[in-house]
Amino acid sequence: MKTKLIDRLRPLMLGAALLTGVAHAAPQPLDSVVAIVDNDVVMKSQLDQRVREVEQTIAKRGGGMPPKGALDQQVLERLIVENLQLQIGERSGIRITDEELNQAIGTIAQRNGMSLEQFQAALRRDGLSFDDAREQVKREMIISRVRQRRVAERIQVSEQEVKNFLASDQGKMQLSEEFHLSNILIPTPEGANSAAIQAAAQQAGQVYQQLKQGADFAQMAIARSASENALEGGDMGWRKAGQLPPEFAKMLSGLSNGEIAQPIRIPNGFLILKMEEKRGGSENVLRDEVHVRHILIKPSEIRSDAATEQLAEKLYERIKNGEDFATLAKSFSEDPGSALNGGDLNWVDPNSLVPEFREEMARAQQGEVTRPFRTQYGWHVLEVMGRRATDSTDQAREQQALSVLRNRKYDEELQTWLRQIRDEAYVEIKLPGADQAAQ
Incomplete structure (x- = not known):
């Protein structure tokens, strides 16, 4: 089946949609500020544009739309966190040269079997702006480098950790099973008291019951989840069992495709996982x-x-x-x-x-x-x-274990770091109908 270009390109990006431009056919009203974020702002035009992208994605999946207010707030929160990372990149002197950007665009076109001219033509057919596409790729490249410096480069995995992992049941499991997962995160504030934890637990239970009664998981994720991948319907992609905490992997092994697990308590909230697919199972793979x-x-x-x-x-x-x-x-x-x-x-x-x-x-x-x-x-x-x-030699197994452990630590550290920069930032939300927040 032929799919639109934007659908084929989306997995190349870190989380937000790759292509942000939409042709502006009609005069637009005066812009306004919807959030003050440290030394920068998020404009209503940015919010409206990103909301349109998310709505298009939901429509292509055939899901129902979440309430407008919930979608606006979820998208605005994503833009705030992106803005903070871009400001860190600016302060750190991270620059993307035209040569680097052109190479990235060329690589994206090449991966889709197109020349640059064909790529531009395909964007036009989808009603997308090439200039805006370049700008979004640039933003994503800056964010990637910020995360590399602030998160990935700090992660260390010891030789003993690798040995312990390979000797564990979890280490053996990761060689044979892989899960395609989606998630919904109901957060708890840092240092939450028992009342706040109980309230989050009740909210997670309500979401779980709605899902069991047939609510669309992706729609619920967009509307309710605080996870980094909420605007992608909670899609986490494929994860090796070894990338997950042991209690998660053991629980997921017992789930069938399409099954949803009960909420799980984690350090920063309650997590609801859905098993989209499983694959793997052969111990001796060339x-x-x-x-x-x-x-x-x-x-x-x-x-x-x-x-x-x-x-x-x-x-x-x-x-x-x-x-x-x-x-x-x-x-x-x-x-x-x-x-x-x-x-x-x-x-x-x-x-x-x-x-x-x-x-x-x-x-x-x-x-x-x-x-x-x-x-x-x-x-x-x-x-x-x-x-x-x-075959999987001892050396290859060690390298695979090292990669899995680094990815696991990166995922955990990234979520912690994103929450930290959000909590430490001054944010004043001016979106009508949204809760006012200032840190």
């Missing part, structure tokens, strides 16, 4: 692995992105002219985990790598050195040294 080495050159305060690309290009030319890859990697690579080994990453699972690296590696022939390409970490030159299909 996996493709690639032996690869690379040189990473990072932009910095004293070296622009363009200068970084030029240095990577010079290293590429030196390798092509016969200089030793490993020697250059030891001298120039800024990947501390591989530089001393001549850039050697050993045998890796392609799925553990960022998409741009994985795609370049897939296109390269064995023994081929790629031209410089960019990822979120900087500019890379890589060489594929071998390919193999292998």
Whole structure:
């Protein structure tokens, strides 16, 4: 079945819709402020535009619309948290160059099997603005880098944690089961007293009963959930059992497709989970692995992105002219985990790598050195040294466990950090009919 472009692109983004532009055919009334957020504001035009996107998404799924007031407040809360992250990016000096943005847009078009011209034409057919699409991609890239600096780079997983995980029932389970989940989070305030906890528990129970009586889960998530993915209908995507707390995984294993679990108490509220699908179950699955080495050159305060690309290009030319890859990697690579080994990453699972690296590696022939390409970490030159299909070796299991544990910690830390920056910010909501809030 043919789907609209926006539906095919949506999984590429962090949470909000990728394409935000809608053609403005009629004159618009004067804009107004709907929220003051620290040193910035959220405008009513921004809110109305995002609400239209969410309504279009709901309509395409065939679900009923939540109450207008609930939808407006949910979308406004998302915009406030996005705004706070963009302000952090501004203060941190995070910039997205035109070259980086063009590359990101080109990658999105390529993943959809289109040239840039075809991509622009497809946007027009869907009534979407290319300029607004670029701006939203830019916003998402800034937010991604903010989260990388403030959350992902702080996460550490010890060797002992990996060993404990692999020895646990949970570690064994993650190799055989994977769940497609949706969630609804009914929050409790930080430091909530027993009365507030009881009120949240009652609210979660009411939502659960409505769901059991046939209420649409995605609609309820949009209207009632405080989770980061609420505006996506609570869709969490596919999660390995090992990415979830042990009590969750054990409970989810007993659920059938489409079944909804009773509310679960978690540190920041009550969680309602729905099992969309399950997959997996084979203990001995062959996996493709690639032996690869690379040189990473990072932009910095004293070296622009363009200068970084030029240095990577010079290293590429030196390798092509016969200089030793490993020697250059030891001298120039800024990947501390591989530089001393001549850039050697050993045998890796392609799925553990960022998409741009994985795609370049897939296109390269064995023994081929790629031209410089960019990822979120900087500019890379890589060489594929071998390919193999292998059973889950001990080393591969450890790498998979490390990835799972990092993802789990990241999910937990991200939610905590988002709540923290929201609680610490000054926010004054001016949306008519909304509760006034000022922190």
